[in-house]
Amino acid sequence: MPFSYERTIRLSDTDAAGIVFFANYLALCHEAYEAALDDAGLPLHEFFADGDVIVPIARSTADYLRPLRCGDRIKIALKPEALSDNSFALNYEILRMTAPVKVAARVRTEHVSTSRSKKERVALPPKLATWVSAG
């Protein structure tokens, strides 16, 4: 079962076209990622607070299939995918839960484990690697 995250679209997510601004679909997905990491006991903020290894996003793709409006209830399903010993992808599906349920977007982000001091790719932190492979 992929991890899933629910919330309601709020006014600050939208723009004057009356719908969620396209860049905010990616921010919504990142919320789901942070919630998934919290759920796994791996809070994101510990990565950039504590240590030398960070896991920035190197690439994103998004297919915007349907508009989302203020008040819409959404569910985001999130599935990690191992790419190499130093990188992984997250595949997101944003569902608009107002009946009939429809896919509003598909988003993918690719993350690369990087040493700040060495400025080069390094193996994923072990707990994160475990979470990805369990995905």
Add this chain to the structure above:
Amino acid sequence: MPFSYERTIRLSDTDAAGIVFFANYLALCHEAYEAALDDAGLPLHEFFADGDVIVPIARSTADYLRPLRCGDRIKIALKPEALSDNSFALNYEILRMTAPVKVAARVRTEHVSTSRSKKERVALPPKLATWVSAG
């Protein structure tokens, strides 16, 4: 009992100073307001979608008492206060729930019921007036 709204601070709420950007405290409070209206069966988006009467914010004040960080759990308590037949205030308290619980901010917004066609103040919509006076 005032309405309360909980959520977790996410990376997109914060800035490079490592804490929630001051303007985002107001956005967090507006989320709580929208959740309170949903809870009362008065979803905000129906105001600006449907009719002539809108209830924009005319004034805000905020006292920022403590920083909020990525991963912090917050609870926002919200209490409406009638000001006149065409205006009301919302008094918010943002609590940081990480023990020991502390007040992170106090925010107040003032809202004025306005007719788009007449460009003047008009009485609050009856359901909203009821919600305010029940506050």
Add this chain to the structure above:
Amino acid sequence: MPFSYERTIRLSDTDAAGIVFFANYLALCHEAYEAALDDAGLPLHEFFADGDVIVPIARSTADYLRPLRCGDRIKIALKPEALSDNSFALNYEILRMTAPVKVAARVRTEHVSTSRSKKERVALPPKLATWVSAG
């Protein structure tokens, strides 16, 4: 010569990792698109204010090559590319202008001309088609 747009990275663009939040790279590119349309006498807000035809983003891809920090000066070059009579792409390059100049990201968005009333693809508005083909 592609259109170019310059500005400085501000605190609200960044997150607690100390750099521009990945979704905000897309928002920065959209600013450049709006500036390019203004420059061509085709302000974006006229599309969603006035008529039946809107041109939403159907797909985005972004390669994040280098971090951007508060205070960094950036230049975004933007080049339209015709895809069909009802769609076009925008190819963006975000340059970090602090010496030595480096490419910070490459972003691409795909836009589809859509009739709100018919809920189907329609030919691009003539002025927009001209702007794309001149790109």
Add this chain to the structure above:
Amino acid sequence: MPFSYERTIRLSDTDAAGIVFFANYLALCHEAYEAALDDAGLPLHEFFADGDVIVPIARSTADYLRPLRCGDRIKIALKPEALSDNSFALNYEILRMTAPVKVAARVRTEHVSTSRSKKERVALPPKLATWVSAG
């Protein structure tokens, strides 16, 4: 002469009510503050990057007088005001430059110089104090 900062309202500043989201007026003012500090050779990011003294916002007030829409050209005038040896205020006026020019909002922020290590108020950094008193 107060410092002034101009820019155009972009889609991402607005919400589904068709106007700039109230919290974003504060973000716009903070952009003007950062531009003023850049102009004075005191870039903001040096405060939170380098040293022990930070100058967070302790209080904000905003009067929202007129809506701002996508495409509106705005000018923000900014005037510092000394409050004590460890605090100052910034008084902002946001003008909507589309003729006839009108004041869209008045915003005030209060800033307190704080030592991160001592967790108490300390005197403003000398260069910042000079900038405030020249205001």
